[in-house]
Amino acid sequence: MANQILVFCLLALAITGSLARFSDIRKKYSDIQRNQQILKNLKDVVEDPASQFHHSAYRRLAYLVDTYGPRLWGSQSLELAIQDLANQIKEDGIDVRLEPVRNFTKWVRGQESLTLFEPRPFPQKLKMIGLGRSVGGNVTADAVVVTSFDDLQAKAHLVPGKIVIYAVPWVNYETTVAYRGSGAIEAAKLGAVAALVRSITPFSIESPHTGSMSYAANVTQIPAAAIAVEDAEMFLRMFERGQRIRLNLYMESWNVPNANSFNVVAELRGSVYPEKILVLGGHTDSWDVGSQTGANDDGGGFVTCYEALRLIAKSGLTPKRTIRFIAWSGEEYGGSLSGASQYANDHKDEMDNHIVAFESDLGSRTPVAWGFSGGQNGLNYFQDLVSTYFKPIYNITEVLDGEGEMVDSGYIGSYGVPMVRNIGQDTPSNDYYFTFHHSAGDSMSVMDPDQMDENVVGIASLFYLLADADVALPRD
Secondary structure, eight states: OHHHHHHHHHHHHHHHHHHHHHHHHHHHHHHHHHHHHHHHHHHHHHHOTTSTTTTHHHHHHHHHHHHHOOOOTTOHHHHHHHHHHHHHHHHTTOEEEEEEEEEEEEEEEEEEEEEEEESSSSOEEEOEEEOBTOOOEEEEEEEEEESSHHHHHHTGGGOTTSEEEEOOOOOOHHHHHHHHHHHHHHHHHTTOSEEEEEOSSSOOSSOOOOOBOOOOTTSOOOOEEEEOHHHHHHHHHHHHTTOOOEEEEEEEEEEEEEEEEEEEEEEEOOSSEEEEEEEEEEEOOOOOSSSSTTIIIIIHHHHHHHHHHHHHHHTTOOOSEEEEEEEESOTTTOSTTSHHHHHHHHTGGGGGGEEEEEEOOSOOSOEEEEEEESOHHHHHHHHHHHHHHOTTTTTOOEEEETOOOOHHHHHHHTTTOOEEEEEESSOTTOHHHHHHTTSTTOSGGGOOHHHHHHHHHHHHHHHHHHHHOSSOOOOO
16 A cells, blocks of 8 residues: 555656646747747837838937037047937936046047158148047158068168058958057157058048057157058058158147046836846947048947837836946047946946846948857857747847957956847958948948848847846856
């Protein structure tokens, strides 16, 4: 009898366990079906031409770009755009605040020009743009043209008193940008009086590309500017045939201390775990090369992220965790005083509650993949989520491990928070994006309203799923 009772109990336990597992499976399947329908609804409403969300990202971006133009860090144009964005978010009925970005030194561009005297029979003005943080100067000198840092060292005996021209071919951004960043330092070490850098881009139509550069302690600070690809190649041909190249570089610039700005922070508060925070955003500042510079870098990024948050909120969804949108100020200069760095420092006590940091800052073309940086368990979780839900969402099912970090999200990531980014349709070295990057070509003309909508849908879908999941994205 005892054996029969034991068998009965074991059978009951097995049945109970099986029923529990069946219940769990049924609930998981039910949750998947529910989430798939929610994502379909989000996609349908954005794609509906009669919807307020259809092309809303493009319209919002065009208004900001057309109204305020380029938004150099510390400029009045940037601050007016930031205030306007915050007011728009408030009018949308979403909780928003301005968090201060304090006590940085802003760089101000003045008049500047580059004149070619020889070998031309008559002086000619050439296209140029001063590099961010460069000192000013008025330099007339002969030029030495080099194609690499090794080539610079090989020609070191020619450099004293000369303008060094870096005619360095495009490889990719990570490799080639070193000449913009430290080209002036290496040239000055050898006695150069100025540096000109071939624009960091794979392609140009006489369009100089600017960007930030740096100086080093105990090395003379010399003026530095970017020139068009076409002119860099011309100077190389002149130099190789032995022609004298004589130039005048005139640049005005000022450093103004104690400047202030703001990060725009908007939230959809979590319904169950409001202290748990998922961050998404981009940066509001831009360079100042053309009338619309900053449309793609990074107006499209922060606007699509905000529209993703607005889509979730206006759809009546109440995810379990807080979704926090941030439009950071000061990414183009970076460093310890940038908006993202100050945000991470100001919020360091709540970093343990940050679940993920997402940044969109490589364009807003058709999304084709996600970049992820985090632990192996987090990667497995993320890959499973994406493969489960994103085939109907423009088939964004590919995940690139180790590719999630960007400049601003990296400050949050330094606390161990997983980082994610959207990856748009481009070459592996992002040649399309860098064709317009930091140039006058970065304008509304390179923005596509349908592709921006695809990013809104993709980002909104991802953040709803991550914010509402029963189990949070793991860090390890």
